[in-house]
Amino acid sequence: MLSITPTVRNLLILNVLFYLVDTSIINLSGNFALRSLLSPEFMPYQFVTYMFLHGSLGHLFSNMFGLFMFGPLLERMWGPKKFLFFYFFTGIGAGLLFSGIDYFENNQIRQAVEIFTQNPTPDALADFMSKHAKGIYESMLNFLNKFEENPTNTTYIQDSINFVNIYYERLVSIPMVGASGAIFGILMAFGLLFPNTELFLLFVPFPIKAKYFVAFYGLYELYSGFKNAQSDNVAHFAHIGGMLFAYILLRYWGTQRTNFY
Incomplete structure (x- = not known):
């Protein structure tokens, strides 16, 4: 079994520490969660800080499990710096797409x-x-x-x-938190780079190739985002944003011979 890579390990530690501080010591979400562009509490730095905050232990575990499962292989292939750039690029991109759609929808309500x-x-x-x-x-x-x-x-x-x-x-006033955008970016990268790798998932009695899993998950998030179910409390367009920005970055890297992966 391969050991966990340094950048993935540090990201796991940071996310857990921020969660413990946020829930036990001082409320970080008030200032560092991603606020709507229409909110007076919005600050540009929140496009970065929101990725290190989570709404519940289950939310934290699901994101960190995804990072733990798929992140190390990408870091070994790209190296720490490139992997970290990818992580923030997709996470910030997810926040940008979510904020843009949120602005459009809430501006209509304001009118x-x-x-x-x-x-x-x-x-x-x-x-x-x-x-x-x-x-x-x-x-x-x-x-x-x-x-x-x-x-x-x-x-x-x-x-x-x-x-x-x-x-x-x-x-x-509803904030967005979580590393889900970056995690979905990692998932997209895994599906594109290792499309025929078979995954064994909970509640699925047969192996499924990574490319089909990513395609299904992406379509599901797209459907859920446009359905806009108010009760599920999930930022579906942030997930889509992470996958979209991952696809864009991988396509760009694929055209750069010096950055071939």
Whole structure:
């Protein structure tokens, strides 16, 4: 069995240490998680720092397991410096793609909030909910019914305005954390460089070639990202971003003879 490589080992240690500090000593996520570009708490350095923070022990374990399983082979092939560059390139790229899509989606909601505030009617609130807040539509039905029965009631009007504003502020305040973007980049690289390597996965009773596993996983993340399930709490477009930036970098390296891998 091959020993773990130095860069992978250091990344594992850093991620575990940051998790322990964040959960036991001082809240690092408040300042170092990746915030929405529309949030007043956004800072450019968060494109790097978010990769070393995780939301739960299970989140940390799944990412570090992927790094442990697939990272050492890539580091042995590329060397420590090139592997570390790849890790940050894909991780930052994942954050950029996620932030771009997040900005587009939340900016649409911000515009919808402004439109509703100018004309706060029951029908307008129902339209806002059906388009932008489907996950909590049912929980608001009681309020919607009362608002429809009393459309000129100033209390209901103000409450509806407060609701859409609070809903928007909550969305732009949700931070993103985790090394998943970089890990999916590593997974993509493994699939491209070792496409016919057979993987034995939990809950799959037969071996699957790396190229098929990566292709399936990428399509699944793409589907989940566009489906935009609000309840799964997973940054699917960050995963897609890690894979996309890994593909771009590998294609670029493939054209550079001095960087042949």
